[in-house]
Amino acid sequence: MSQYMSSVVYHEAKQVRVEEKPKPTPAEGWALIKVSHAGICGTDLNIYVGAHPRAKGPLVLGHEISGTLVEGHPTLPAGTPVTIRPLLFCGECEPCQTGKSHVCKDLKLVGIDRDGGIAEYVTAPWETIHVIPEGVSMKLGALIEPLAVGVHAVRQSGFVPGDTALVFGAGPIGMCVAVSLKLLGAGRILIVEPHPFRLQRAKELGFETIDPREGDVTQRLLEKTGGMGADYTFDCAGHPSVSEILTHVTKVRGTVVTVAAYKKPAPIDLLQVMFKELTLKGVRVYTPKDFEIAAQLLKQDFDFEKLITHVLPIDEIQEGFDLLLGGGDAIKVMLNLEEGSQ
Ligand SMILES: [Zn+2]
Ligand SMILES: [Zn+2]
Numbered sequence: 001m002s003q004y005m006s007s008v009v010y011h012e013a014k015q016v017r018v019e020e021k022p023k024p025t026p027a028e029g030w031a032l033i034k035v036s037h038a039g040i041c042g043t044d045l046n047i048y049v050g051a052h053p054r055a056k057g058p059l060v061l062g063h064e065i066s067g068t069l070v071e072g073h074p075t076l077p078a079g080t081p082v083t084i085r086p087l088l089f090c091g092e093c094e095p096c097q098t099g100k101s102h103v104c105k106d107l108k109l110v111g112i113d114r115d116g117g118i119a120e121y122v123t124a125p126w127e128t129i130h131v132i133p134e135g136v137s138m139k140l141g142a143l144i145e146p147l148a149v150g151v152h153a154v155r156q157s158g159f160v161p162g163d164t165a166l167v168f169g170a171g172p173i174g175m176c177v178a179v180s181l182k183l184l185g186a187g188r189i190l191i192v193e194p195h196p197f198r199l200q201r202a203k204e205l206g207f208e209t210i211d212p213r214e215g216d217v218t219q220r221l222l223e224k225t226g227g228m229g230a231d232y233t234f235d236c237a238g239h240p241s242v243s244e245i246l247t248h249v250t251k252v253r254g255t256v257v258t259v260a261a262y263k264k265p266a267p268i269d270l271l272q273v274m275f276k277e278l279t280l281k282g283v284r285v286y287t288p289k290d291f292e293i294a295a296q297l298l299k300q301d302f303d304f305e306k307l308i309t310h311v312l313p314i315d316e317i318q319e320g321f322d323l324l325l326g327g328g329d330a331i332k333v334m335l336n337l338e339e340g341s342q
Contacts, residue, residue: 002023003022003023004020004021004022004023005020005021005022005023005119005120005121006018006019006020006021006119006120006314006337007019007020007021007060007115007118007119007120008060008061008062008118008119008314008317008335009021009057009058009059009060009061010047010048010055010057010058010059010060010061011057011058012050012057013048013049013050014048014049014050015057016048016061016317016318016321018314018315018317021060021119023120023121024115024121024122024123025123026071026072026123027123029125029126030072030123030124030125030126031069031070031071031072031073031076031123031124031126031129032069032070032071032072032121032122032123033065033067033068033069033070033082033084033117033121033122033123033124033129034067034068034069034070034120034121035065035066035067035117035118035119035120035121035122035337036065036066036067036068036081036138036139036141036142036336036337036338037065037066037067037138037139037141037142037311037334037335037336037337037338038062038064038065038066038117038118038142038334038335038337039062039064039065039142039143039145039146039172039332039333039334039335040062040064040118040317040320040321040324040332040333040334040335041063041064041146041172042171042172042173043063043109043111043112044061044062044111044118044321045321045324045325047059047061047112048061048321048325049325051263052112054108054112054113055112055113059111059112059114059115059116060111060115060116060117060118060119060122061111061116061118062110062111062116062117062118062119062122063084063086063109063110063111063112063116063117063145064086064117064142064143064145064146065083065084065116065117065118065122065142065145066081066082066083066132066138066139066140066141066142066144067081067082067083067117067122067138067337068080068081068082069082069129070121072123073126073129074126076129076131080131081131081132081136081138081141082129082130082131082132082141083129083130083132083141083142083144083145083291083295084110084117084122084124084128084129084130084145085128085129085130085145085148085286085288085291086109086110086111086116086117086124086128086145087101087102087104087107087108087109087110087128087285088107088108088109088110088113088114089101089102089104089106089107089108090104090105090106093105093106102152102284102285102286102287103284107284107285110122110124118314118317118335118337119337120337127288130144130288130291130292130295131295132144132295133295133296133298133299135299136295136298136299138338139305139308139311139334139336140298140304140305140308141298142334143176143298143304143307143308143332144291144294144295144298145286145291145294146172146173146176146332147176147179147180147294147297147298148285148286148290148291148293148294149173149176149177149259149285149286150173150175150176150177150178150179150180150181150294151176151180151184151286151290151293151294151297152283152285152286152287152290153177153180153234153257153259153283154177154180154181154184155184155290155293156257156281156283157232157234157255157257157281157283158255158279158281159181159184159186159231159232159255160231161184161185161186161187162185162186162187163186163187163231163232164186164187164188164189164190164225164230164231164232164251165178165181165186165188165189165190165230165231165232165233165234166189166190166191166192166221166229166230166232166233166234166249166250167181167189167190167191167192167233167234167236168191168192168233168234168235168236168237168239168242168246169191169192169193169235169236169237169238169242169260170191170193170195170198170199170201170202170207170209170331171198171236171237171331172307172331172332173236173259173260174191174193174234174236174237175201175202175205175307175331176307177234177236177259178191178202178205178207179205179297179302179304179307180294180297181234182206182207182302183297183300183302188208189207189208190207190208190209190210190221190224190230191207191208191209191210192209192210192211192212192217192221192237192242193209193210193211193212194211194212194213195327197329197330198331199211201306201307201309201331204306205302205303205306208224210224212241217245217249218245218248218249221249222249225251228251228252229248229249229250229251229252229254230249230250230251230254231250231251231254231255232250232254232255232257233246233249233250233254233255233256233257234257234259235256235257235258235259235260236259236260237260238260238261238262238263239260239266240266240267243262243266243267243268244266244267244268244269245269246268246269247268247269247270247272247273247276247278248269248272250272250276250278251276252276252277253276253277253278253279254276254278254279255278255279255280255281256278256279256280256281257281257282257283258280258281258282258283259283268280306331307331307332308331308332308333308334309329309330309331309332309333310323310330310332310333310334311334311335311336312333312334312335312336313335313336314335314336314337316335317335320333320335
């Protein structure tokens with residue numbers, strides 16, 4: 001076996017190249033994984049444009065991966081299909097000490113703070129390795145990580161089956177929140193999205209949609225909900241034009257969930273929070289349990305393939321970035337790291 005592997009390496013703003021790197025060797029307590037598929041995330045785009053505060057080149061990108069175990073795992077045999085929960089936590093701070101390591105004060109991620117998985121091989125600590133359930137393809141296996149974000153958002157929101165939910169944004173995370181809501185029992189799900197392709201895809205997947213280019217979102221949502229608003233509003237857009245209306249579109253005593261990462265402080269109408277006794281809830285990444293639930297959800301009857309609009313070979317990484325940054329017709333763009341497969 002070659003001691004080198006192809007990998008996608010970030011150097012500095014707009015400088016990402018496919019390079020040969022030494023194949024990693026797993027440390028004690030870590031295992032080696034041969035990567036099959038890897039998704040490009042909004043975070044990767046942020047790193048690519050040089051806007052991520054922590055990522056420093058040279059860095060192998062990628063934290064949404066599927067693959068097969070090669071060696072180094074104490075219980076799982078070689079060949080087991082797996083994904084990784086890409087969180088690196090300190091283990092010592094108060095959240096870590098009280099079982100909430102996903103909000104570790106010094107939370108770090110694979111593919112941001114250390115080399116990631118848009119490469120032929122990646123290493124991961126044993127406790128972050130999750131088995132991809134039987135019947136779930138390698139392609140869908142690479143969707144477990146973003147889907148776990150959706151599962152976490154829905155479970156943390158306090159959501160009750162039958163409730164009406166409003167989701168801002170039909171990008172990968174908005175869609176993963178919407179799918180989680182659907183499969184976990186939401187009564188009604190409405191998605192607000194201005195991009196025509198994403199809006200159309202949301203419709204095809206059976207969601208009610210609101211096109212903000214066609215008029216006032218608050219007014220249209222209130223019309224659609226008998227003047228009440230949504231029980232739960234999930235902000236997966238992270239745009240000031242959305243933050244401004246979040247508390248207006250949410251029902252009396254409803255909940256606003258912040259899923260998107262705002263780059264700057266954004267306006268929010270707190271008077272509505274007080275008048276309507278709203279709950280504001282922030283959510284970040286996922287717990288091991290959310291990861292397991294996301295893996296199981298992929299076995300359910302839903303056309304997850306429609307969320308993955310592109311699967312590119314590693315050499316076309318630049319096309320992937322250009323497509324997503326140029327606002328092209330795409331939702332999740334993945335790379336296939338297995339030469340000549342599927
Ligand atoms: Zn991601
Ligand atoms: Zn910690």
